[in-house]
Amino acid sequence: MNSSDPSHDQVVRDEWHVLGALEDLSARPDWDTRLLGEKVSIRRKAGNTFDVLGKDGATLQSQQRYGYLWASLGTPARPLFAIPEFDEPDRRNLNAATFGVHVSAPRAIENFLDMGHFPFVHTDYLGVEPHTEVKEYDVQVTNDGHEVLARRCRFYQPRASSVAEQGYEVEYIYRVPHPYCAVLYKANAIDAARMDVIGLFLQPVDEEHVKANMLLSLIDDASSDTTIRAFQQTIFAQDKPILENQIPLKLPLDPRAEMPAKSDASSITYRRWLRQRGVRYGTVAASA
Amino acid sequence: MITLYDYELSGNCYKLRLLMSILGVKFTPRPVDFYPGREHKSEAFLRLNPLGQVPVLDDGGLILRDAQAILVYLASKYDPSGRWYPREDAALLGRIAMWLAFADQITATASAARLHDGVFYELDIDKARAGAHALFRILDEHFWFAEQTGDQWICTRDHPTIADIACFPYVMLSEEGGIPRLPYPAIRRWTDRVKRVPGFVVMSGIFPTGEAV
Ligand SMILES: N[C@@H](CCC(=O)N[C@@H](CS)C(=O)NCC(=O)O)C(=O)O
Ligand SMILES: [Fe+2]
Numbered sequence: 496m497n498s499s500d501p502s503h504d505q506v507v508r509d510e511w512h513v514l515g516a517l518e519d520l521s522a523r524p525d526w527d528t529r530l531l532g533e534k535v536s537i538r539r540k541a542g543n544t545f546d547v548l549g550k551d552g553a554t555l556q557s558q559q560r561y562g563y564l565w566a567s568l569g570t571p572a573r574p575l576f577a578i579p580e581f582d583e584p585d586r587r588n589l590n591a592a593t594f595g596v597h598v599s600a601p602r603a604i605e606n607f608l609d610m611g612h613f614p615f616v617h618t619d620y621l622g623v624e625p626h627t628e629v630k631e632y633d634v635q636v637t638n639d640g641h642e643v644l645a646r647r648c649r650f651y652q653p654r655a656s657s658v659a660e661q662g663y664e665v666e667y668i669y670r671v672p673h674p675y676c677a678v679l680y681k682a683n684a685i686d687a688a689r690m691d692v693i694g695l696f697l698q699p700v701d702e703e704h705v706k707a708n709m710l711l712s713l714i715d716d717a718s719s720d721t722t723i724r725a726f727q728q729t730i731f732a733q734d735k736p737i738l739e740n741q742i743p744l745k746l747p748l749d750p751r752a753e754m755p756a757k758s759d760a761s762s763i764t765y766r767r768w769l770r771q772r773g774v775r776y777g778t779v780a781a782s783a
Numbered sequence: 784m785i786t787l788y789d790y791e792l793s794g795n796c797y798k799l800r801l802l803m804s805i806l807g808v809k810f811t812p813r814p815v816d817f818y819p820g821r822e823h824k825s826e827a828f829l830r831l832n833p834l835g836q837v838p839v840l841d842d843g844g845l846i847l848r849d850a851q852a853i854l855v856y857l858a859s860k861y862d863p864s865g866r867w868y869p870r871e872d873a874a875l876l877g878r879i880a881m882w883l884a885f886a887d888q889i890t891a892t893a894s895a896a897r898l899h900d901g902v903f904y905e906l907d908i909d910k911a912r913a914g915a916h917a918l919f920r921i922l923d924e925h926f927w928f929a930e931q932t933g934d935q936w937i938c939t940r941d942h943p944t945i946a947d948i949a950c951f952p953y954v955m956l957s958e959e960g961g962i963p964r965l966p967y968p969a970i971r972r973w974t975d976r977v978k979r980v981p982g983f984v985v986m987s988g989i990f991p992t993g994e995a996v
Pocket of ligand 1: 835
């Protein structure tokens with residue numbers, strides 16, 4: 496075994512990885528996909544349960560959570576991260592879409608954390624000039640080192656969600672509880688006391704390809720699924736060409752490799768956290 | 784009243800949003816859950832379009848399918864200048880129809896490749912990409928010769944036609960299907976011209992001219 500080959504990155508093999516939305520998987524009997532460059536077969540059984548088989552045909556550990564199927568190529572040391580809001584009875588939970596993107600998982604997470612691109616990439620939705628300033632916010636590693644947390648993020652958004660009728664300064668919380676998954680909390684446009692939750696769960700197909708799953712867990716009993724999905728897909732499809740044009744497609748972990756602006760406090764913390772966890776898959780390692 | 788059965792990420796729907804924006808035609812989008820919902824294959828939608836495809840346009844009860852057909856209709860009805868679809872010039876009409884058909888071939892290749900990469904359609908991806916490159920070579924060469932004689936647009940000199948609108952979206956979105964446009968400089972000059980047409984609007988995945996991508 497070649498220890499410098501990132502596919503043998505045991506930390507990553509031992510994680511739970513998302514393999515698609517249950518709603519989509521239930522619509523087909525068998526489905527082959529790839530995880531960390533390896534073939535994985537999903538076999539639907541009675542009662543909408545699934546067997547997940549590795550490349551040698553052995554059954555992998557798997558579970559259903561947040562409307563998605565998850566599996567591990569190794570032995571997960573911990574349960575899948577918690578999103579307590581998902582189980583609140585009045586939440587609308589749905590998969591906005593699963594999109595294939597030609598980029599590494601860490602690049603996609605980093606872009607998701609970065610508010611600086613809103614006015615330029617999501618013009619008239621999540622940002623608009625001249626409101627380009629990223630105000631200072633707090634970033635820390637929490638949960639015994641298992642999670643990056645950014646709080647007090649604020650940004651002026653002309654159209655923050657499918658129900659927003661006017662622009663306002665939106666408050667955000669970002670969680671990165673998994674190297675390839677992030678959870679965003681965003682002040683709800685109607686009920687100021689509640690937060691909408693948007694999960695970005697990336698299936699690392701290989702080092703430079705992901706399937707990006709977007710969970711929406713919203714306080715919204717008015718909009719149709721179609722409207723809610725359309726808004727989120729519009730936003731994500733604006734990011735897609737940006738992601739696919741990153742050079743390199745893998746995320747450089749060397750602190751000197753890219754000079755992140757001050758607004759990128761969460762990006763600096765995320766990269767350092769990946770380094771400390773020993774995550775290499777989808778990254779360009781820091782030189783010694 | 785015009786209703787467009789619309790999916791934001793569809794380049795074929797975008798053709799119509801683009802022309803209606805340029806012509807200043809008001810319409811109501813009726814979002815279709817194309818993906819992942821497959822609403823275009825639902826019984827209700829198949830009654831509207833038995834082909835199970837978006838876009839569909841409803842103009843006061845007149846139901847039309849096929850982006851190219853709808854471009855012909857919209858330009859004929861709502862462009863008082865008559866320049867987007869000049870109806871008096873038989874030769875020009877023939878050439879426009881030829882490039883409208885070409886646009887549908889771009890859908891069958893470049894758009895198919897994008898659906899394969901982005902939403903996992905099962906198809907022969909190498910064949911789709913090779914087909915798109917073959918079309919792009921033809922289009923690039925066409926523009927190179929057109930520019931020699933001062934023609935700016937697919938069929939015309941100074942003012943674009945619906946042929947330009949029909950070919951534009953899936954050329955611009957080709958990279959999402961793994962089809963680079965670097966080898967086609969004349970195509971790139973033309974897409975920049977389209978972006979400067981008054982009333983031009985973007986869709987997700989296409990940026991206004993002068994920006995990063
Ligand atoms: N010739 C048609 C093609 C339309 C088309 O391919 N639409 C796609 C979405 S962009 C679609 O609905 N595909 C579903 C299918 O063909 O089954 C047009 O130009 O409108
Ligand atoms: Fe973005």
